[in-house]
Amino acid sequence: MPETPFDESERGAWAGCAAAYEAGFGRLCAHTVPRLLDAAGVVAGARVLDVGTGTGSAAAAACARGARVVAVDAEPDMARLATRIVPEACVHVAALPQLPYADGRFDAVVGNFVLNHVGRPRVALDELCRVTRPGGRIALTLWAAPAAPGQALLGRAVQAAGVTRPPSLPMLAPEDDFPRTEDGLVGLLRGAGLTDTVCRSLSWDHRTTPEEWWSGPAAGVATIGRIVQSQGAAVAERIRRQFVALAAEFTGGDGGLVLPHRALLASGRVAVQGRVVG
Template sequence: MTTTAFDQSERRAWAGRAAAYAAGFARLCAHPVPRLLDAAEVGRGTRLLDVGTGTGTVAAAAIARGARVTAVDAEPSMVESAARAAPGADVRLATLPNLPFADGEFDAVVGNFVVNHVGRPRAALAELHRVTRPGGHLAVTVWATPAAPGQTLLGRAVEAAGVTRPPDLPALAAEDDFPRTEQGLAALLTGAGLTRASGETLRWDHRTTIEEWWAGPAAGVATIGQLIARQPAPVVGEIRSRFEALSAEFTTPDGELLLPHAALLARGRA
């Protein structure tokens, strides 16, 4: 299947950035992992596929449960990092929606925030369904909309600095998008042929620091990082100044940040 402009932009955004991701956003994305694995009923002996493994947090947690783990990611630096983080996992380079596995090869399939990063979410879910055995479990997470206050902090700083999204930084096509709600994500699974689909909202406060929260985007991580990286140095300085000012509402007495976040978790049966 031909990749979309969104897919191509995502590949550029993450190229070579595993270390920068691991130093910041990876801790944020680790919060739902236990619930994600529970939703997919991952335990000892489970043949699990972790799609979009990133730096291997889900894969490592599943191995600790005794699962037999295969993990894939579209970014080579992530594959290298995940292989180190999850020894014992079979970690491979692969891109949705074309996975190199047989029909029904896995007892369970999970994707922690991977659906946020594909140009055709419905095709991606159909492929995850294909490689899940009949009766097996599938579970995925995405960021909720509207976004929680902590998730919008960096975007607010960019907006306050007068920066707008350039037209050549593509968003997901309207016909490929879906409601980022419990019902919307569950419907995505149902549309992909899964049964007993349901969704829930996960909320947590992510503890970090101004320096850690700034470092990833400053290194070009994710779409927000790509937007910042395109700016001349004076504008980046203005974004940083606005970010520090806006961070005050989330600053704890010990000087750290406590950022409210919300994600959606959906599960279904093949």
Template structure:
């Protein structure tokens, strides 16, 4: 595999900057959303007692902690030091290390299973990343990963619609992947990418659920600069930020439940494959 320097893109560099020091804000907001898929991810990877598991992009350690409860021998990595600090508290029995795709500090075929929960969204060269995950997986081992669907649930578009209504403009440096590295965010598109990376028996299905939260907690993620949507919000003038907040509360009314909380429909893709 190429070295991290050779493989890194401007997208990767922006991701490192975007997540620096934001572990706490992520865990309290969007991290709760991403935790929903952890059980299904581990089931898809067939993680059980004694499984040598690598959790790539562990974040606050949610998936790693759940795998430890199952009795797996867990190694977890993340590119952001503040995430690893949280993961050490949440998954104290896991081996936790700083590492960045597309190069991992492990031997070929070292793991029985590899999981990546909403990680492929955050790498500049997804195909290289998948090839690296395949490399560290033993023959016959299972890979399971999630990404956000290209056909988002209506709850996923709530904050982007609020920013759009306020006239917010995405900063140029937060641009999307190079088209040469991108792929269709569909079940067929993701499965095809896994196959191209050399994995076998690739399958993919859509997961849908309603994320339950409060209006204030859901806004707190972007208001704290979490993810691209948060950096986009913080890049606006104070007046545009205020307008976005106003539109957000207006649009959020469509998702309010009788108890005043929000039920936000989301859609993600869950893919599995073997080496």
């Protein structure tokens, strides 16, 4: 299946960014991992796929539980770093919605924020169902909308600087999108045929520093980084100044940032043909 313009843009947004991601946004995204693995029923001996592994936080945690872990990422730089960080996992370069695995190979599949980065979420979820055995569980996290205040900080800085998203960074096509709410994510899972579906919100304060939080965009990490870097040095500096000003409302007495975030955690079970697994 050909990539969508959104998929192609995502490839560019993460190319060569593994170290910069690990030093900043990676710690934020790792917060949800323990509950993600619990929702997928990851236990010792389970065959687990971590899709969109990034630098391997979920894969590492699954290995620590004694699971047999395969991890994939579309970005070779991420896969290389994950291989070094989690040598006990089998890490491959592969991208949704086409995974190089047999039907029903895995007991559990986890995707930590991976659905935020695919152009056809429904098709991607169908592929995750294909590689999960009947009765196995799939668990996914997703950034909720509207964004929590801490998550929205960098975007607010871009807007305050008078910068708009460049046309070269396409949004998800409307026909491929879905509501980033508990009901919307449950509906997506049920539409893929998953049973025993549940979804809940996870809220937490991410503690960081202004320097660390700006380092991601400054290095071009993710879409926000591509927006910053596309503007040239003078405009990027204007965005940074707006970030510093807006960050004051999240700054504690020690000078660090306390950034409220909210994500959705959903899971479901692949049905056994002819009956529902409870």
